[in-house]
Amino acid sequence: EDGYRLWMRYAPATASQTADPVTVRGEQTPMLAAAAAELRRANPAGLGPVMLAHANDPAVTALRLPVATLGDEGYLVRSVTIDGRPVTLVTGTDRGILYGTFALLRHLATGAAPTRIDLTSRPRVGLRMLNHWDNLDGVVERGYAGRSLWDWWTLPDYRDPRYTDYARANASLGINGTVLNNVNAKVESLTPRYIAKAAALADIFRPYGIKVYLSARFSAPVELGGLKTANPKDPAVAAWWAAKSDEIYRAIPDFGGFLVKANSEGQPGPRDYGASHADGANMLAAAVRPHGGIVLWRAFVYADTDPNDRAKQAYDEFKPLDGQFAKNVIVQVKNGALDFQPREPFHPLFGAMPRTPIAPEFQITKEYLGFATHLAYLAPLFSETLTADTHTRGHARVSQVIDGSLDRHRLSAIAGVANIGDSRDWTGSSFNQANWYAYGRLAWDPSLTPQAIAREWAMQTFGTDPKLLDTVVAMMMASREAVVDYTGPLGLAHLMATGHHYGPGPWVADLKRPEWNPVYYHRADAAGIGFDRTKTGSKAVAQYAPGLAKLYADPKTTPENELLWFHHLPWTYRMASGATLWDTLVQHYDRGVATVDTLRTQWQQTKPLVDPERWQKTDEFLAVQAREARWWRDASLSYWMSLNNLPLPAGSPPPAHDLAWYKAQTFPYPPGNPQ
Numbered sequence: 001e002d003g004y005r006l007w008m009r010y011a012p013a014t015a016s017q018t019a020d021p022v023t024v025r026g027e028q029t030p031m032l033a034a035a036a037a038e039l040r041r042a043n044p045a046g047l048g049p050v051m052l053a054h055a056n057d058p059a060v061t062a063l064r065l066p067v068a069t070l071g072d073e074g075y076l077v078r079s080v081t082i083d084g085r086p087v088t089l090v091t092g093t094d095r096g097i098l099y100g101t102f103a104l105l106r107h108l109a110t111g112a113a114p115t116r117i118d119l120t121s122r123p124r125v126g127l128r129m130l131n132h133w134d135n136l137d138g139v140v141e142r143g144y145a146g147r148s149l150w151d152w153w154t155l156p157d158y159r160d161p162r163y164t165d166y167a168r169a170n171a172s173l174g175i176n177g178t179v180l181n182n183v184n185a186k187v188e189s190l191t192p193r194y195i196a197k198a199a200a201l202a203d204i205f206r207p208y209g210i211k212v213y214l215s216a217r218f219s220a221p222v223e224l225g226g227l228k229t230a231n232p233k234d235p236a237v238a239a240w241w242a243a244k245s246d247e248i249y250r251a252i253p254d255f256g257g258f259l260v261k262a263n264s265e266g267q268p269g270p271r272d273y274g275a276s277h278a279d280g281a282n283m284l285a286a287a288v289r290p291h292g293g294i295v296l297w298r299a300f301v302y303a304d305t306d307p308n309d310r311a312k313q314a315y316d317e318f319k320p321l322d323g324q325f326a327k328n329v330i331v332q333v334k335n336g337a338l339d340f341q342p343r344e345p346f347h348p349l350f351g352a353m354p355r356t357p358i359a360p361e362f363q364i365t366k367e368y369l370g371f372a373t374h375l376a377y378l379a380p381l382f383s384e385t386l387t388a389d390t391h392t393r394g395h396a397r398v399s400q401v402i403d404g405s406l407d408r409h410r411l412s413a414i415a416g417v418a419n420i421g422d423s424r425d426w427t428g429s430s431f432n433q434a435n436w437y438a439y440g441r442l443a444w445d446p447s448l449t450p451q452a453i454a455r456e457w458a459m460q461t462f463g464t465d466p467k468l469l470d471t472v473v474a475m476m477m478a479s480r481e482a483v484v485d486y487t488g489p490l491g492l493a494h495l496m497a498t499g500h501h502y503g504p505g506p507w508v509a510d511l512k513r514p515e516w517n518p519v520y521y522h523r524a525d526a527a528g529i530g531f532d533r534t535k536t537g538s539k540a541v542a543q544y545a546p547g548l549a550k551l552y553a554d555p556k557t558t559p560e561n562e563l564l565w566f567h568h569l570p571w572t573y574r575m576a577s578g579a580t581l582w583d584t585l586v587q588h589y590d591r592g593v594a595t596v597d598t599l600r601t602q603w604q605q606t607k608p609l610v611d612p613e614r615w616q617k618t619d620e621f622l623a624v625q626a627r628e629a630r631w632w633r634d635a636s637l638s639y640w641m642s643l644n645n646l647p648l649p650a651g652s653p654p655p656a657h658d659l660a661w662y663k664a665q666t667f668p669y670p671p672g673n674p675q
């Protein structure tokens with residue numbers, strides 16, 4: 001029980017099962033073959049015959065089912081009678097049938113009866129993507145589950161069966177696109193040698209409905225093409241990209257397109273030539289357009305010239321470009337304005353660029369939430385952004401912006417930075433699998449609740465025992481808030497140590513750029529703490545819609561969990577509860593530590609109900625988390641107390657070491673760190 005099978009843990013066949021449960025009507029396409037193979041592999045007990053048939057098959061049309069609204073990817077699964085025989089029908093397009101098959105298996109694995117089935121669903125977001133930050137040398141940037149799954153060296157000749165299992169897992173969630181290489185891209189991925197490797201992966205993924213995309217390095221025309229410039233306004237540059245795109249599409253006819261990180265953290269881009277992000281994106285968009293490709297252009301930018309407030313920069317740079325992007329460009333925006341912190345307010349660009357399709361980018365890998373070791377179930381984080389009220393055009397939710405419904409965009413997308421590597425359990429721990437799962441489920445339907453997703457994942461992953469499920473779901477639901485509490489409560493952010501981003505470093509003040517230093521973000525001194533983003537400070541609140549900006553302008557109407565993101569307040573500030581800010585802050589750190597202790601006790605109760613291998617690893621990881629939650633708390637409190645000289649509230653234990661000890665900790669060779 002090493003976790004390899006993820007949430008697709010089909011029970012071994014028994015004698016009572018139908019020998020071959022599936023019939024496929026009409027043309028046996030590769031996708032239908034994949035769906036049928038999955039059903040045969042799972043062969044759920046008691047299900048009886050299953051028929052896979054396109055919605056326009058005469059046997060289906062005769063039934064007059066409500067298939068008209070399924071679209072390209074929706075499914076309908078229903079217990080029907082055909083030719084006098086009861087059968088479970090899975091219908092839709094090719095893709096719809098694939099997704100319907102997995103929905104049927106999920107339905108049964110989560111305890112539903114195999115009779116009177118009636119399932120129908122279609123995805124709300126068009127492109128549901130994983131972004132791999134995988135380097136060609138096998139190192140995964142911010143990856144904590146081993147090395148890259150892609151063995152670039154043996155590709156395209158050796159097609160590891162694991163690639164197919166990867167595709168199955170994604171198809172089971174409805175993920176339909178994958179960017180193979182890191183946004184900090186190397187040009188070699190655009191050479192014929194690597195295009196052939198990407199093409200081999202595309203061939204494997206195709207029957208599972210997954211398109212391949214590549215991160216493109218903007219300076220490729222210079223580095224690969226020998227041109228003098230990569231200026232997007234230069235016709236020779238545009239021609240180079242058009243020819244490169246043609247070459248890629250010859251190898252991968254359904255290639256999805258390019259993802260680009262430009263003019264960010266040292267990456268080249270159009271700004272190097274005085275051109276805008278729209279100029280750069282549109283030039284690439286023109287190159288892939290004849291082939292139906294798209295460009296995902298990231299808005300994760302912050303220049304080294306204006307350190308007034310890093311959190312404002314993407315908005316300042318991209319908002320004026322609204323309406324200037326080509327039709328096949330999507331602007332990809334991190335969920336928050338900073339950088340994947342355990343909690344951030346939603347990014348002000350959601351709702352602010354009505355003429356541009358905006359895709360949210362979430363980090364599934366836990367760069368700032370304890371790598372693979374800490375338990376942090378991220379659906380509450382994802383969902384918090386997706387359900388946030390933008391206060392634009394009525395009370396539009398972020399999910400309505402990104403699914404295209406609010407502004408009637410044809411294109412819509414969502415991206416998650418993958419947490420997948422070559423470790424046997426794929427993600428470095430059993431509970432990290434839930435974050436891959438939850439991301440995929442929310443990408444399909446952003447209105448699903450984190451609780452419901454946790455429960456269905458736990459059922460498929462650990463089993464259906466009610467006590468086990470209640471315990472596991474309770475653990476998951478408490479876990480992310482615990483990480484917020486012990487690393488950065490009340491809206492604090494970016495308090496981590498340099499480089500590896502694992503442990504605490506709120507005191508760090510010596511990095512070259514001001515906005516790389518934690519002290520830039522918390523602004524704590526003897527008198528108070530927090531980043532003033534109101535009109536007396538950086539004015540970032542003005543980037544939100546007026547109704548929301550008004551709420552954020554006043555500490556009394558700012559949600560308490562975002563308080564210090566928007567306000568600099570005295571340590572003695574009175575919270576709604578009547579307690580001081582300082583005492584409340586300490587309570588949060590203490591609560592974080594206590595919650596992790598509770599997670600450990602809860603897990604103990606599951607011991608008889610979980611297989612020893614997965615149980616033991618989780619137990620040992622929880623011990624690490626308990627130790628490190630204390631470390632985060634103690635180091636942070638030592639530092640805050642060195643500034644404010646305030647005593648800890650009664651009952652709160654003193655830090656185990658002095659501040660110098662915490663500052664002296666170093667961590668050479670952390671996993672996932674760019675070299």
Ligand code: BDP
Pocket residue numbers: 141142183184261265300339340367
């Ligand atoms: C930061 C990561 C860095 C990424 C960057 C990005 O630390 O490794 O390259 O985001 O998203 O969070 O481009």
